[in-house]
Amino acid sequence: MSEPKVTPIVLVTGPSGAGRTTAINVLEDLGYEAIDNLPLRLLPGLVSAADGAGPMALGLDSRNRDFSPAALLEVIDMLEAREGCDLSVLYLDARPEVLLRRYSETRRRHPLSPGETPELGVQRELSLMGSIRDRASLLLETSDMNVHQLKAEIEHLFVPTGRNLALSIQSFSYKRGVPRSVDMVFDCRFLNNPYWDPSLRGQDGRDGSVQAHVQADPRYEGFFARVLDITQFLLPAYREEGKSHLSIAFGCTGGQHRSVTLAETLAKALAERGQQVSIRHRELQS
Known part of the structure; x- marks a missing residue:
């Protein structure tokens, strides 16, 4: 009897502006099926349908419509307990002043303070994400990385099976x-x-x-x-x-x-x- 297949799942999260979108794109290039900002309530069904399939990269952060730290922690608990699921929680982080600078450079509105200053949004999100950060199995501090360096670091961590672990x-x-x-x-x-x-x-x-x-x-x-x-x-x-x-x-x-x-x-x-x-x-x- 053959052993059940293991599905590698990388849950990518962190504050807005820390590089989550870049990480998702790199994982997709590495062969992961990438799904970004899927509502949390749909994740259990998605994972069940993907049993035994190839590796998956799931992007989740405070912009998800039904996001809450408690709900995301429940998702992490569910995936960790699921047989045949090899979960990695990748948390991308950056210093507050770096997140603020990145928002200033792009002139985007912060999702947690669309009508207020970006400073308030950054503070709110870092506070909101603290419990998720503590549960991360992998943490990348991207403050001093450019896009190319972050890409190289993700490739370093999530090489395809058969290369170095x-x-x-x-x-x-x-x-x-x-x-x-x-x-x-x-x-x-x-x-x-x-x-x-x-x-x-x-x-x-x-x-x-x-x-x-x-x-x-x-x-x-x-x-x-x-x-x-x-x-x-x-x-x-x-x-x-x-x-x-x-x-x-x-x-x-x-x-x-x-x-x-x-x-x-x-x-x-x-x-x-x-x-x-x-x-x-x-x-x-x-």
Whole structure:
């Protein structure tokens, strides 16, 4: 008996002006069936009809007629729980001043403030989309990207099956909960905590002195070696399964030091081995 087919689905969202339309177009060029701004109530039927079909890219944001954060979170929950569905939530983000500049350049009205200033629209939308951003499995900060750079980044993450698998590594704080839509989670709270060193408290795990402090823990080397080993062992298996990306998360108490250190060092080690890697530090980017 043959195994049921898995349908890759990329849900593309984020604030207006962050590059969602560009991302949808790139995914369509990569072979995804692209559907933009479909009413949320129609999504369950669409996904049911597409079972076993090719990959799909669904564009959803605040411009959808029946949009609400709660409704979109319900859609994400439904897709994550659905058998035969491999969901990626791609959130495109940009700094408020960049979103405002992009609207000023195009002279478009913001969908959330058609009769008011674009500033109000940008503020409202970023506030509205916060809970969706937290659920993203992949986050792209596009503030410093042009269209060509964004296109290259999307292609990097969502290569067609048979090419290299993209890997997303993130850090997080257990105080804010474990991220959803990750494949593997590692707890770093047993390692030396730089927070208790006043000279390191204000730094984060991207800083060399913080990394040295964490790596000085005698348990670090064995832990990191095992994580690297199991990641390298699993990458081919995920690729053979037809997945387009693998997501790994490291957690610690505050999401500032130990988890960031592990995410940075694992990403560097895998990149040196030729693996495609993107990094997200949830608490540093919030």
